[in-house]
Amino acid sequence: MTATPPSPGASQPRPRRDELTVLIIDDEPAVCSVLVAMLSPEGYRCVPLHDGRRAVEMVDLHHPFLVMLDLMLPETSGLDVLRDIKAVHPNVIVLMMTGFPTVETAVSAMRLGAFDYLQKPLHLDEVLFRVQRVIEHTKLLAENDDLRVKLDHHRRSQRLLGKAKSFARVLDTIDVVATSDANVLISGETGTGKDLVAREIHEKSHRRGKPFVAVDCAALPDHLMVSELFGYEKGAFTGALERHPGLFEAAEGGTAFLDEITEMSTEMQATLLRVLQERQFRRVGGRDMISMNVRIISATNRDPAEAVRQQRFRLDLFYRLNVVPIELPALRERRDDIPLLAGRFLADYARHHDHPAKSISLEALDLLRGHNWPGNVRELENLIQRLSIMTPLQTIEAEDVRKVLSHESKPTVDLTECFGLPFRKARRVWLAQFEKPYLLRLLAEHDGIVSRAAAAAGVDRKTFYRLMRAHGIRPAAEN
Known part of the structure; x- marks a missing residue:
């Protein structure tokens, strides 16, 4: 890791949030909220999850450097979740949490690959100290030449992702x-x-x-x-x-x-x-x-x-x-790889434009899984880029995905259907179908920057803004 979180009271630069994501798995919303309140001010990007059964999916999506996992979950055991995570992502560091620690559970967790144990109730100094230990451990690993070679290759192969x-x-x-x-x-x-x-x-x-x-x-x-x-x-x-x-x-x-x-x-x-x-x-x-x-x-x-x-x-x-x-294989034949790919594309887009990566809700992921993807991985990548630009909030919700997918699925007007209409009406019908996808494509190609998109279109910014408002497109600056 290139960034180290500051200790309490220290004046140090904050780590890049897109590099330091923490996945918090606990069925109690209050515990998740406390950890978010502790870690977010230190520069960490926190992703809370209340359902341990979707842990592997969320690791696929968000690529956290640390998973904070509660031992006692209602639908499944924390040890089972730990086992599932390590089976798919053996290098992800997992920090166990429990209010009822025993020697037996601690030994079992360590054998399954847990890095450390954190006892509830949680205290700020202790939480930051344990997370700091994880950072130092990760830095030592990154200095290993063999790991550096693997990471270099991973950057080349980052789009060849899949577990199917x-x-x-x-x-x-x-x-x-x-x-x-x-x-x-x-x-x-x-x-x-x-x-x-x-x-x-x-x-x-x-x-x-x-x-x-x-x-x-x-x-x-x-x-x-x-x-x-x-x-x-x-x-x-x-x-x-x-x-x-x-x-x-x-x-x-x-x-x-x-x-x-x-x-x-x-x-x-x-x-x-x-x-x-x-x-x-x-x-x-x-x-x-x-x-x-x-x-x-x-x-x-x-x-x-x-x-x-x-x-x-x-x-x-x-x-x-x-x-x-x-x-x-077509993407529809390996739907379980969609969270992994979506997470990678979100992170890549954020890294390229030097801003925090957006997250995506589980309901939105379910919609992506249900899509037929005729354009396969390339279509998914383009859609994620468009959502990164056009979604106003930091989390991409199901409704955001639904809007984009419904727009893409709308059939274009057949030119012959306009032949029987008066000229002015035929032109309005045709332009209505042409303008919005044209504007969206230009905005996507120019990272949501209206001035650049307008220049590419050969019109002034005022005209481009007017066209955007006419089609209900919000500029990225408002997002």
Whole structure:
């Protein structure tokens, strides 16, 4: 930890609240309130929870550095909650609390991984002293070189989060395949994180010090794709004023990521297959063969086997690329990972903009779990960013989520439906559907700063504010 809480009466800088979150689990609201009153003035971000059965979910969401856990809970034992937390988050520090301490319970808690014991009734000096001990312990751990390496890797992999069995298999496969140079074909719906998996394989492989170069195979026609992949010589075509290396040259020694490979024309697929078989190519307009040492990772949002049956994907190229297949599950197939991901996105957004992370209520989480997520993890991330900007209070409630989801689920107006209307009415109907999502998108892209959003829209701030008021959008400054 980079921050240390001040001792009572000391004049020291306060720790960053988004780094020092304390999860308080006690069925008595009065106890939670007392602890919040003790810790909040010292700079800690406190999250109270009265239902121990949702402890793991809240650790997933808020990533606390400390859990303060009551031993006696009505629906479940504090020791059972401790066991559940440690099974999923073994590095989270847990401080047990009880008004009826015994040697047996203390020993049991320590065996299960509790860091320390705190006896009720709670006293300010004692609470701050124990929390200070946790901070010092955490600082010592952070100085360990091995842990620092793991934390560095965690920052790279922070969006590849999940506990679901289907996603755990993906992570295991990444670890295994990263040790080889085998071609990998990643399949999964749009927004599931295929590019992140490709980068993770590269970063874990012996090629990590070399380039990772990506190309969208759906974005370019064949004549441009050839130049993009293989490069061209000066004078090869009109406008080729100098030699230009292609993707395979740029990725030499590293990894080439061919995204949406099944959208490449079958003719271009045949060219690519020949290059992969021979491991050499010519630049456009060139005569010399160039050898390549590049690992190939491909991705598609289609079912690769079905694409082969539909003759969209050459069978021989499929076999060449599909040495190790990785299929990413849709977010709706791993709904229990949503709190973990939502918590990460809230923390990332807050850290990026240097302000305290917002929290999200359990009822709001339940709504997120129930959504179908056609855009998968990318859709969830965008929604969390929008909620971080537009929610007026520090806690995102169910109603905030409901408003955003209901807005996103509204069907857009079909242009043909306006053809039978008078011009002025047709324009009003169309603009009503266009303006609000346009304004929200601009605000999201510019962190809620109206002046920047207005500049991007090409209008003055006064006009932008007027449009926001017309659609019931509150500026971030009012939030």
